[in-house]
Amino acid sequence: MTSRTPRMESLQTDGPQAGERARVCDHPDCGAAGDYRAPVSRDRLNEYLWFCLEHVRAYNAAWDYHRDMDPQDIEADRLKAYTWDRPTWRVGSGAADLRDAEAAARAQAEELAGRRRRQRQRHRAGDRSEQAGAQPVSDRDRALEAMGLSAPVTWAAIRKRYRELVKSLHPDTNGGDKVAENRMKAVNEAYGILKALYL
Structure with a gap:
């Protein structure tokens, strides 16, 4: 293979100084x-041998940068050469991805906090019902729970939650x-029950 072959005969430098x-x-x-000039070897590309035109052409014709390399090393070297031997990273990574990840994490945290808040409300409601003599759960409470709400709640809040769920x-x-x-069927049924109670 002759990839990475320098055009050695074009590397003429200024003549000797006085x-x-x-x-x-x-x-x-x-x-x-x-x-x-021509590089000494693949590992010493910045060190040079100096030739006349005839011999630099012969050196250039025999030059094989990948001599004594196995195919895997040749392919790895070629891939590095595509980016001038500099490190690379995925296109599109950076600020936009970070913002998306932060937004997703915030949404997840808010959802978790809402779930915990509803669990605490249900737990407190259960404690109150036990203290009040374990009254049966009403249709209204079941409908509110199906929509992820708990009493007391306004009709405007129920409508807003219904739109979000839909x-x-x-x-x-x-x-x-x-x-x-x-879940959509259960939400529609719950909304119908609450609509009859609130309106």
Whole structure:
């Protein structure tokens, strides 16, 4: 393979400065001027041999950056070369992803806090009913619980909660999920009961 082959014959540098000796070609048995540089090896790309035009062309023709590398190492080296041997990261990562993750975490925390609040309210309501002689749970309380609400509550709050549930449980939103469909039926039934009681 000859990938990563430098165009060595184009790497001519300025001639020797005044008082300097001209470079001699590094090829054995050649006394011509060494005006063209070529890297010493794959591991020493910033160190150079100096050749005449004839010998730098021969060196270039024989150059194989991947010589003595197995296919896996060659592929890994080629992949690194695509990004100029610099580290990479996924496109789109950064501030937008962080904002989305934070928003999702906040929504999850709010949902959990709401669940805990409703559990405490139900627990307190259960304690009160035990103290009051374990009165049976009314249709209104069951309907409110089905909607994730507890008494006392206004009709405006019931309507607002109903709209939220309809949006989240709608078949178009849930792709025909049976659990969401059954929950939607229970919410509609509860809303009908509460509507009859409140209006």
